[in-house]
Amino acid sequence: MTRRRVRNPRGPPCRRSVEGERKTGVTSQDVLHMRRAVALAALGQGGTSPNPVVGCVVVDASGEIAGEGFHAYAGGPHAEVVALREAGERASGGTAYVTLEPCDHTGRTGPCSRALLDAGVARVVIAVADPNPVAAGGAGTLRSHGVRVDTGVLTEEAERGNAAWLTFVRASRPYVTWKFAATVDGRSAAADGTSQWITSPEARADVHRLRAESDAILAGVGTVVADDPRLTARVPEPLRERPVLRVVADSSARTPATARVLDGEAPTLVAVADDAVLPPHLSGAVRLPRADGGIDLRALMAELRGRQVVSVLLEGGPTLAGSFLREGLVDRVVGYVAPALFGAGAAALGPAGVRTLAEAHRLEFEEVARIGPDLRVVLRPQPSKES
Secondary structure, three states, X not given: OOOOOOOOOOOOOOOOOOOOOOOOOOOHHHHXXXXXXXXXXXXXXXXXXXXXXXXXXXXXXXXXXXXXXXXXXXXXXXXXXXXXXXXXXXXXXXXXXXXXXXXXXXXXXXXXXXXXXXXXXXXXXXXXXXXXXXXXXXXXXXXXXXXXEEEOOOHHHHHHHOHHHHHHXXXXXXXXXXXXXXXXOOEEEOOOOOOOOOOOHHHHHHHHHHHHHOOEEEEEHHHHHHHOOOOOOOOOOOOOOOOOEEEEEOOOOOOOXXXXXXXXXXXXXXXXXXXXXXXXXXXXXXXXXXXXXXXXXXXXXXXXXXXXXOEEEEEOOHHHHHHHHXXXXXXXXEEEXXXXXXXXXXXXXXXXXXXXXXXXXXXXXXXXXXXXOEEEEEEEEOOOOOO
Protein backbone atom coordinates (compact mmCIF):
# COMPACT_ATOMS: atom_id res chain seq x y z
CA MET A 1 0.00 0.00 0.00
CA THR A 2 1.59 3.32 -1.08
CA ARG A 3 1.91 5.97 1.62
CA ARG A 4 2.18 9.70 1.25
CA ARG A 5 4.08 12.07 3.50
CA VAL A 6 1.93 13.55 6.24
CA ARG A 7 2.50 15.93 9.12
CA ASN A 8 3.15 14.71 12.65
CA PRO A 9 0.25 15.05 15.10
CA ARG A 10 0.99 17.21 18.08
CA GLY A 11 0.35 16.38 21.66
CA PRO A 12 1.53 16.96 25.21
CA PRO A 13 5.02 15.67 25.93
CA CYS A 14 5.72 13.14 28.66
CA ARG A 15 9.19 12.68 30.08
CA ARG A 16 8.95 9.00 30.97
CA SER A 17 12.13 7.10 30.03
CA VAL A 18 13.31 3.50 29.82
CA GLU A 19 14.37 2.06 33.15
CA GLY A 20 18.13 2.15 33.41
CA GLU A 21 18.25 5.16 31.09
CA ARG A 22 21.71 6.08 29.99
CA LYS A 23 22.48 9.34 28.21
CA THR A 24 26.26 9.41 28.62
CA GLY A 25 28.02 9.58 25.29
CA VAL A 26 25.05 10.84 23.27
CA THR A 27 26.39 12.99 20.44
CA SER A 28 25.12 15.55 17.95
CA GLN A 29 25.15 12.77 15.34
CA ASP A 30 22.80 10.78 17.57
CA VAL A 31 20.40 13.73 17.60
CA LEU A 32 20.69 14.11 13.82
CA HIS A 33 19.93 10.44 13.13
CA MET A 34 17.07 10.34 15.64
CA ARG A 35 15.53 13.41 14.05
CA ARG A 36 15.57 11.53 10.75
CA ALA A 37 13.92 8.54 12.46
CA VAL A 38 11.16 10.83 13.81
CA ALA A 39 10.57 12.16 10.28
CA LEU A 40 10.39 8.61 8.94
CA ALA A 41 7.85 7.63 11.61
CA ALA A 42 5.55 10.42 10.39
CA LEU A 43 5.29 8.71 7.00
CA GLY A 44 3.16 6.01 8.62
CA GLN A 45 0.71 8.49 10.12
CA GLY A 46 -2.86 7.41 9.47
CA GLY A 47 -2.01 3.87 8.40
CA THR A 48 -0.66 2.05 11.45
CA SER A 49 -3.61 2.23 13.87
CA PRO A 50 -4.07 0.62 16.33
CA ASN A 51 -0.28 0.33 16.31
CA PRO A 52 2.13 3.22 16.93
CA VAL A 53 4.07 5.08 14.28
CA VAL A 54 7.75 4.15 14.45
CA GLY A 55 10.82 5.16 12.47
CA CYS A 56 14.27 3.58 12.43
CA VAL A 57 17.68 4.52 11.03
CA VAL A 58 20.55 2.02 10.96
CA VAL A 59 24.08 3.45 10.81
CA ASP A 60 27.02 1.20 10.00
CA ALA A 61 30.25 0.97 12.00
CA SER A 62 31.82 3.75 9.92
CA GLY A 63 29.02 6.18 10.77
CA GLU A 64 27.24 6.07 7.40
CA ILE A 65 23.50 5.49 7.09
CA ALA A 66 22.99 1.91 5.89
CA GLY A 67 19.23 1.49 6.16
CA GLU A 68 16.01 3.35 6.92
CA GLY A 69 12.47 2.23 7.62
CA PHE A 70 9.11 3.06 9.12
CA HIS A 71 6.05 1.10 10.18
CA ALA A 72 3.63 1.64 7.29
CA TYR A 73 0.51 -0.33 8.23
CA ALA A 74 -0.85 -2.54 11.01
CA GLY A 75 0.33 -6.09 10.51
CA GLY A 76 3.17 -5.04 8.26
CA PRO A 77 6.90 -5.21 9.02
CA HIS A 78 8.08 -3.00 11.86
CA ALA A 79 10.42 -0.08 11.28
CA GLU A 80 13.46 -1.92 12.61
CA VAL A 81 12.91 -4.88 10.30
CA VAL A 82 12.56 -2.63 7.23
CA ALA A 83 15.71 -0.69 8.10
CA LEU A 84 17.72 -3.85 8.86
CA ARG A 85 16.69 -5.43 5.57
CA GLU A 86 17.96 -2.37 3.72
CA ALA A 87 21.18 -2.29 5.73
CA GLY A 88 21.96 -5.99 5.24
CA GLU A 89 25.39 -7.02 6.51
CA ARG A 90 26.32 -3.39 7.17
CA ALA A 91 24.10 -3.49 10.26
CA SER A 92 26.62 -5.72 12.07
CA GLY A 93 28.57 -3.62 14.56
CA GLY A 94 26.44 -0.59 13.78
CA THR A 95 23.87 1.54 15.60
CA ALA A 96 20.08 1.52 15.29
CA TYR A 97 18.10 4.67 16.10
CA VAL A 98 14.47 3.89 16.97
CA THR A 99 11.71 6.31 17.96
CA LEU A 100 10.01 3.72 20.21
CA GLU A 101 11.58 0.98 22.32
CA PRO A 102 11.87 -2.18 20.16
CA CYS A 103 9.09 -4.64 20.92
CA ASP A 104 9.99 -7.76 22.87
CA HIS A 105 7.04 -10.00 22.06
CA THR A 106 5.64 -12.01 19.17
CA GLY A 107 2.39 -10.69 17.75
CA ARG A 108 1.58 -10.53 14.06
CA THR A 109 5.33 -10.11 13.61
CA GLY A 110 8.32 -11.31 15.60
CA PRO A 111 10.13 -9.33 18.32
CA CYS A 112 12.24 -6.48 17.01
CA SER A 113 14.70 -6.96 19.88
CA ARG A 114 15.55 -10.39 18.41
CA ALA A 115 15.85 -8.95 14.88
CA LEU A 116 18.38 -6.39 16.13
CA LEU A 117 20.35 -9.07 17.97
CA ASP A 118 20.36 -11.38 14.93
CA ALA A 119 21.65 -8.51 12.78
CA GLY A 120 24.61 -7.99 15.13
CA VAL A 121 23.80 -4.37 16.00
CA ALA A 122 26.22 -3.14 18.66
CA ARG A 123 24.24 -0.14 19.92
CA VAL A 124 20.59 0.93 20.00
CA VAL A 125 19.42 4.49 20.68
CA ILE A 126 15.79 4.82 21.80
CA ALA A 127 13.67 7.97 21.98
CA VAL A 128 10.64 6.73 23.95
CA ALA A 129 10.02 3.81 26.29
CA ASP A 130 7.21 1.49 25.25
CA PRO A 131 4.38 1.94 27.80
CA ASN A 132 2.56 -1.15 26.56
CA PRO A 133 3.39 -3.93 29.05
CA VAL A 134 2.69 -6.58 26.42
CA ALA A 135 5.41 -5.31 24.07
CA ALA A 136 7.85 -3.55 26.43
CA GLY A 137 11.17 -5.00 27.51
CA GLY A 138 13.23 -4.71 24.35
CA ALA A 139 15.79 -2.42 25.98
CA GLY A 140 16.41 -4.90 28.80
CA THR A 141 16.74 -7.84 26.42
CA LEU A 142 19.24 -5.97 24.29
CA ARG A 143 21.32 -4.98 27.31
CA SER A 144 21.29 -8.53 28.63
CA HIS A 145 22.92 -9.64 25.37
CA GLY A 146 25.68 -7.05 25.55
CA VAL A 147 24.15 -4.39 23.29
CA ARG A 148 24.72 -0.82 24.44
CA VAL A 149 21.40 0.98 24.83
CA ASP A 150 21.07 4.76 25.12
CA THR A 151 17.70 6.41 25.66
CA GLY A 152 16.05 9.78 25.99
CA VAL A 153 17.25 11.24 22.67
CA LEU A 154 14.59 13.60 21.20
CA THR A 155 11.98 12.11 23.52
CA GLU A 156 9.67 15.12 23.30
CA GLU A 157 9.69 15.20 19.49
CA ALA A 158 9.10 11.47 19.24
CA GLU A 159 6.27 11.58 21.79
CA ARG A 160 4.51 14.37 19.94
CA GLY A 161 4.71 12.37 16.75
CA ASN A 162 3.15 9.40 18.54
CA ALA A 163 0.78 11.38 20.78
CA ALA A 164 -2.39 9.54 19.74
CA TRP A 165 -1.09 6.05 20.44
CA LEU A 166 0.64 7.07 23.66
CA THR A 167 -2.59 8.63 24.95
CA PHE A 168 -4.50 5.49 23.97
CA VAL A 169 -2.12 3.32 26.00
CA ARG A 170 -1.34 5.59 28.94
CA ALA A 171 -4.74 7.21 29.49
CA SER A 172 -6.83 4.25 28.27
CA ARG A 173 -8.86 6.43 25.91
CA PRO A 174 -8.66 7.79 22.37
CA TYR A 175 -6.67 10.92 21.60
CA VAL A 176 -9.09 13.75 20.75
CA THR A 177 -8.43 16.56 18.29
CA TRP A 178 -11.05 19.31 18.21
CA LYS A 179 -11.26 20.86 14.76
CA PHE A 180 -13.17 24.08 14.11
CA ALA A 181 -13.55 26.63 11.35
CA ALA A 182 -14.38 30.21 12.24
CA THR A 183 -14.13 33.84 11.25
CA VAL A 184 -11.58 36.13 12.85
CA ASP A 185 -14.22 37.08 15.45
CA GLY A 186 -14.81 33.43 16.33
CA ARG A 187 -18.10 32.80 14.49
CA SER A 188 -18.85 29.41 13.00
CA ALA A 189 -22.12 30.48 11.35
CA ALA A 190 -23.78 33.73 10.33
CA ALA A 191 -26.87 35.14 12.05
CA ASP A 192 -29.14 33.35 9.55
CA GLY A 193 -27.43 30.02 10.27
CA THR A 194 -25.43 29.76 7.05
CA SER A 195 -21.98 28.26 7.52
CA GLN A 196 -20.95 26.66 4.20
CA TRP A 197 -18.38 27.70 3.45
CA ILE A 198 -16.54 29.93 5.92
CA THR A 199 -13.11 28.69 4.90
CA SER A 200 -11.46 28.11 1.54
CA PRO A 201 -11.24 24.94 -0.58
CA GLU A 202 -7.60 24.63 0.48
CA ALA A 203 -8.57 24.60 4.16
CA ARG A 204 -11.32 22.07 3.54
CA ALA A 205 -8.86 19.80 1.72
CA ASP A 206 -6.59 20.00 4.75
CA VAL A 207 -9.51 18.96 6.96
CA HIS A 208 -9.98 15.85 4.84
CA ARG A 209 -6.31 15.04 5.46
CA LEU A 210 -6.99 15.32 9.20
CA ARG A 211 -10.00 13.04 8.81
CA ALA A 212 -7.98 10.48 6.88
CA GLU A 213 -5.38 10.37 9.68
CA SER A 214 -8.07 9.75 12.32
CA ASP A 215 -9.74 6.50 13.35
CA ALA A 216 -13.09 8.20 13.99
CA ILE A 217 -14.89 11.44 13.14
CA LEU A 218 -17.30 12.61 15.84
CA ALA A 219 -20.15 15.12 15.56
CA GLY A 220 -23.16 16.02 17.63
CA VAL A 221 -26.69 15.38 16.42
CA GLY A 222 -27.29 19.13 16.14
CA THR A 223 -24.66 19.32 13.42
CA VAL A 224 -26.08 16.24 11.70
CA VAL A 225 -29.59 17.75 11.64
CA ALA A 226 -28.47 21.25 10.61
CA ASP A 227 -25.75 20.46 8.04
CA ASP A 228 -26.30 16.79 7.09
CA PRO A 229 -22.52 16.12 6.78
CA ARG A 230 -21.12 12.94 5.28
CA LEU A 231 -18.26 12.80 7.83
CA THR A 232 -16.01 10.92 5.44
CA ALA A 233 -12.36 11.39 4.53
CA ARG A 234 -12.22 12.39 0.88
CA VAL A 235 -8.55 12.22 -0.07
CA PRO A 236 -6.90 11.21 -3.37
CA GLU A 237 -5.23 8.17 -1.81
CA PRO A 238 -6.51 6.35 1.30
CA LEU A 239 -4.04 6.15 4.16
CA ARG A 240 -5.55 3.07 5.79
CA GLU A 241 -7.22 -0.22 5.05
CA ARG A 242 -9.59 0.11 8.03
CA PRO A 243 -12.27 2.70 7.17
CA VAL A 244 -12.73 5.79 9.32
CA LEU A 245 -15.62 5.32 11.76
CA ARG A 246 -18.35 7.97 11.79
CA VAL A 247 -19.71 8.69 15.29
CA VAL A 248 -22.81 10.70 16.18
CA ALA A 249 -23.42 11.79 19.79
CA ASP A 250 -27.23 11.74 19.86
CA SER A 251 -28.59 11.48 23.38
CA SER A 252 -32.27 11.63 22.34
CA ALA A 253 -32.03 9.53 19.15
CA ARG A 254 -32.88 12.40 16.78
CA THR A 255 -30.68 11.37 13.86
CA PRO A 256 -33.00 11.32 10.80
CA ALA A 257 -33.35 8.17 8.74
CA THR A 258 -32.33 10.25 5.70
CA ALA A 259 -29.09 11.52 7.28
CA ARG A 260 -26.06 11.00 5.08
CA VAL A 261 -24.09 9.54 7.99
CA LEU A 262 -26.42 6.53 7.67
CA ASP A 263 -25.85 6.08 3.93
CA GLY A 264 -23.57 3.05 4.29
CA GLU A 265 -20.61 4.75 2.64
CA ALA A 266 -18.59 4.18 5.82
CA PRO A 267 -19.38 2.51 9.15
CA THR A 268 -21.37 4.65 11.58
CA LEU A 269 -21.86 4.45 15.33
CA VAL A 270 -24.78 6.39 16.80
CA ALA A 271 -24.45 6.79 20.58
CA VAL A 272 -27.68 7.50 22.46
CA ALA A 273 -28.59 7.90 26.12
CA ASP A 274 -29.71 4.74 27.88
CA ASP A 275 -33.23 6.12 28.35
CA ALA A 276 -33.73 7.19 24.71
CA VAL A 277 -36.64 5.81 22.68
CA LEU A 278 -35.14 4.35 19.51
CA PRO A 279 -36.82 4.62 16.10
CA PRO A 280 -36.43 1.54 13.87
CA HIS A 281 -33.62 3.04 11.79
CA LEU A 282 -31.48 3.50 14.92
CA SER A 283 -32.05 0.03 16.34
CA GLY A 284 -28.30 -0.63 16.18
CA ALA A 285 -27.37 2.43 18.26
CA VAL A 286 -25.19 2.04 21.33
CA ARG A 287 -26.79 3.04 24.64
CA LEU A 288 -24.61 4.96 27.09
CA PRO A 289 -25.32 6.64 30.45
CA ARG A 290 -26.86 10.09 30.32
CA ALA A 291 -24.89 12.99 31.84
CA ASP A 292 -25.43 16.78 31.86
CA GLY A 293 -28.24 16.67 29.32
CA GLY A 294 -26.27 14.50 26.89
CA ILE A 295 -24.42 11.22 26.86
CA ASP A 296 -21.57 10.49 29.25
CA LEU A 297 -18.50 11.42 27.22
CA ARG A 298 -16.12 9.28 29.23
CA ALA A 299 -18.39 6.30 28.63
CA LEU A 300 -18.30 7.16 24.93
CA MET A 301 -14.50 7.26 25.01
CA ALA A 302 -14.45 3.86 26.72
CA GLU A 303 -16.79 2.48 24.05
CA LEU A 304 -14.53 3.77 21.28
CA ARG A 305 -11.39 2.46 22.96
CA GLY A 306 -13.02 -0.96 23.11
CA ARG A 307 -13.42 -0.70 19.33
CA GLN A 308 -9.67 0.02 18.95
CA VAL A 309 -10.27 3.67 18.08
CA VAL A 310 -6.95 5.36 18.86
CA SER A 311 -7.70 8.86 17.56
CA VAL A 312 -10.89 10.91 17.27
CA LEU A 313 -11.47 14.06 15.23
CA LEU A 314 -14.16 16.12 16.97
CA GLU A 315 -16.10 18.18 14.42
CA GLY A 316 -19.08 20.17 15.58
CA GLY A 317 -20.94 21.43 17.08
CA PRO A 318 -20.02 24.08 19.60
CA THR A 319 -22.04 22.52 22.43
CA LEU A 320 -20.31 19.15 22.09
CA ALA A 321 -16.89 20.84 21.88
CA GLY A 322 -17.63 22.76 25.07
CA SER A 323 -18.58 19.54 26.82
CA PHE A 324 -15.34 17.85 25.77
CA LEU A 325 -13.32 20.80 27.06
CA ARG A 326 -15.16 20.78 30.39
CA GLU A 327 -14.34 17.09 30.77
CA GLY A 328 -10.67 17.63 29.97
CA LEU A 329 -10.91 15.36 26.93
CA VAL A 330 -9.39 17.63 24.27
CA ASP A 331 -5.75 16.81 23.54
CA ARG A 332 -5.21 19.04 20.53
CA VAL A 333 -7.00 21.94 18.84
CA VAL A 334 -6.78 22.62 15.11
CA GLY A 335 -8.50 25.82 14.06
CA TYR A 336 -9.03 27.18 10.56
CA VAL A 337 -9.50 30.95 10.72
CA ALA A 338 -11.00 32.76 7.74
CA PRO A 339 -10.24 36.43 7.04
CA ALA A 340 -13.86 37.47 7.58
CA LEU A 341 -15.95 39.23 10.23
CA PHE A 342 -19.60 38.44 11.03
CA GLY A 343 -20.19 40.45 14.19
CA ALA A 344 -23.11 38.11 14.99
CA GLY A 345 -24.11 34.49 14.63
CA ALA A 346 -23.08 31.23 16.30
CA ALA A 347 -19.81 31.00 18.22
CA ALA A 348 -17.37 28.20 17.37
CA LEU A 349 -17.33 27.06 21.01
CA GLY A 350 -20.24 26.51 23.35
CA PRO A 351 -20.21 26.69 27.17
CA ALA A 352 -16.94 25.22 28.42
CA GLY A 353 -17.34 25.74 32.15
CA VAL A 354 -15.41 29.02 32.30
CA ARG A 355 -16.82 31.78 34.54
CA THR A 356 -13.79 34.02 35.06
CA LEU A 357 -10.53 34.78 33.31
CA ALA A 358 -8.63 32.66 35.79
CA GLU A 359 -10.62 29.58 34.71
CA ALA A 360 -9.81 29.93 31.01
CA HIS A 361 -8.60 26.82 29.19
CA ARG A 362 -5.02 27.83 28.43
CA LEU A 363 -3.34 26.48 25.31
CA GLU A 364 0.10 26.54 23.72
CA PHE A 365 0.66 27.31 20.05
CA GLU A 366 2.31 24.46 18.17
CA GLU A 367 1.99 25.78 14.64
CA VAL A 368 0.58 28.69 12.67
CA ALA A 369 0.47 28.33 8.88
CA ARG A 370 -1.24 29.79 5.82
CA ILE A 371 -3.69 27.47 4.08
CA GLY A 372 -4.84 29.29 0.98
CA PRO A 373 -6.28 32.61 2.22
CA ASP A 374 -6.91 31.18 5.70
CA LEU A 375 -4.79 30.48 8.76
CA ARG A 376 -4.42 27.10 10.39
CA VAL A 377 -3.52 27.20 14.08
CA VAL A 378 -2.53 24.07 15.98
CA LEU A 379 -2.58 24.22 19.76
CA ARG A 380 -2.43 21.86 22.71
CA PRO A 381 -3.47 22.29 26.33
CA GLN A 382 -0.82 23.65 28.65
CA PRO A 383 0.47 21.03 31.08
CA SER A 384 -0.97 21.39 34.56
CA LYS A 385 1.18 22.99 37.25
CA GLU A 386 1.11 19.69 39.14
CA SER A 387 2.74 17.72 36.30
